[in-house]
Amino acid sequence: MNYHVEARNIVKRFGPTVALNGAGIAIAEGETHALVGRNGAGKSTLVSILTGLQRPDEGEVRFAGEPAPALADRDAWRQRVACVYQKSTIIPALTVAENLFLNRQTDRGMIRWRELRARARELLATYEVDVDAEALAGDLGVEQRQLVEIARALSFGARFIILDEPTARLDGPAIDRLFTRMRALREQGVTMMYISHHLDEVYEICQSVTVFRDARHIVTRPVAGLPHDELVSAMTGEATLAYESRTRTAGERVVLAGSGLSLAGRYRDIDVSVRSGEVVGLAGSASSGKVGLAETLVGLRRPDSGTVTVNGTAVRPGDVPAVLRAGLGFVPEDRHHEGFVPLLSVAENATIPIARRLGRFGVVSPARRRAKALQLIEDLQIKTEGPDQPVGDLSGGNAQKVVFARALVDDPSALVVINPTAGVDVKAKQALLGSVEDAVERGAGAMVVSDELDDLRICDRVLVMFHGRIVKDVPRGWTDHELVAVMEGIEQ
Incomplete structure (x- = not known):
């Protein structure tokens, strides 16, 4: 061959x-x-x-x-x-054409921009890429x-x-x-x-x-x-790794809620709530508005209208520190840009939310931080050389576990996780989803926002968004076909 x-x-x-x-x-x-x-x-x-x-x-x-x-x-x-x-x-700040021919814009002399754009259009056409050569890559x-x-x-x-x-x-x-x-x-x-x-x-x-x-x-x-x-x-090395979701009964206390939320171009007229002891899924296509809604609940986006309540406290729109102080833990969509600081250690990343409590007079105690990190490493089965290893040196799945550790370190009453198992292996998925269910068994409420049907199987119900609205509340027991049909707008 x-x-x-x-x-x-x-x-x-x-x-x-x-x-x-x-x-x-x-x-x-x-x-x-x-x-x-x-x-x-x-x-x-x-x-x-x-x-x-x-x-x-x-x-x-x-x-x-x-x-x-x-x-x-x-x-x-x-x-x-x-x-x-x-x-x-x-590179987001450059055009598509500039990205395509970066560092080779010209063989010699000055750059001929019209010729560069023509070459870019020809290249895109050759491989049937329907993108404007003059568009900013960041868009x-x-x-x-x-x-x-x-x-x-x-x-x-x-x-x-x-x-x-x-x-x-x-x-x-x-x-x-x-x-x-x-x-x-x-x-x-x-x-x-x-x-x-x-x-x-x-x-x-x-x-x-x-x-x-x-x-x-x-x-x-x-x-x-x-x-x-x-x-x-x-x-x-094992015959199967099918994840078995746990059965549970939700409490009456609402730990996370959004009322009358609207954000132009993302979603409109959204009412949503999560109770203690409950896992609520949020599903839909990329254009459904699900990520925008989740980022509003955690304070990353400011809605045009509506209120967000965490653990009974109304928080100021777009105020992430206020949301965290109210008792919310958050796993962002993009761990590389928002989830961790690569050059900082496992211990430093995992304990950022509680650093103020790990010492006196504004000075963190290395011993207390290390002890807390060791506990998190054991709880989440993080494969690392130790608490001092930089997170940037870990595999993708173990880096994601550090992001989860940071979200869980302050024992939150509400938890929002976005695409929690993207890019991790089947065993790491078990550990990550299990950590969500562990938090819920301790009395928290969780929202799982995901494109992965396997992530949504741990949910007690799944809210499906379509074109900026919640179109259906699907109880546990759905089939893949049923849920996908609603997500794609075939059935509502």
Whole structure:
């Protein structure tokens, strides 16, 4: 078989940590090949080696049978491989055209802007990306930014693209459109490596799948005919990881409420409430207004009208500190920008909300902070070298657990979590969803805002939003078809 990309017997160590231990992957020319595994399995390290950002301690990488270029030859690497990361590398303040040809606007002399825009329009048309070349990149949606990144990658001449969790922030229709573009690229001979924790997507878009576990290659199989349980077992070492939601009875006390909330372009005339001992889901497409509503409840957005009440206290609109003081814990949609400070330690990030109580006279006691962090690390099963490790060094799933730790550290009476398991593995999902249910069993009320049906299964009821309004309150016991039909506006 002609392999477009091969990584053979790769070993990579970071101090005492073995990130890859004799692992490898072989991807046939023109195929879409999935790489799956739990957080910390070695996927990100392999990506850094396949893109020339890291040198393996042992093993080799080959493209079309030829050895990989020297690490210093960045142009040669760009001509062979490109990666579209979960965290966008598009520069918001520049136009689409400027992003597409960043640092190569001209061969010599002054930039010819008209020519640059024409080249950008031609490139976008070639790959059927329906985006205005003169638009500011910051005004694009997540889906459009990803397509621009794919077009930019292909413009270097690379015929191998790595897609790292590309659907983590997309809704159903946007995912369908992305898959349509991926199929078209494959027909044009583009080879892709697809990294995802969503196994249904692996079966839908990929021809082969490779599993990493504990820094090792476990198996490579064709997707067709591969039982779901076998794939899960290869990833986890366990036969199944189905999450079983707990049964509970909601209390009478309302811990979070919004009344008469409206925000132009987002939602209108919203009344919502969450009681103690209750998990309420909030579902809908990307344009439904669900995230905007959740961000209003936690003070990140100021509504045009309406009031928000937390634990019986009416809070000033758009005042995050007031909402937190009233007893609300919050897990934001984008952990990279809003969830943690990468250079600060696990202990520092997790205890930010209670720092004032960890010492005297404005000075935090390192011993008290460390003791609290150790408790949170144990409670949330955070895989870390210790409380002093920077959060930026953790895997995605463990970084998300630190975000949860910060939200839960002050024992909130209300909890709002947005896309809580985006980009984390199946085992981490269990721990994160379990921490929500633990808080609810202690008497809190929780709102889970998610595009993932599995996240919503822990909810006692799901409020479905469509075009800025809550159209249905769906009780526990729904089927996937029933809920999706309401979310897409087919049934209300």
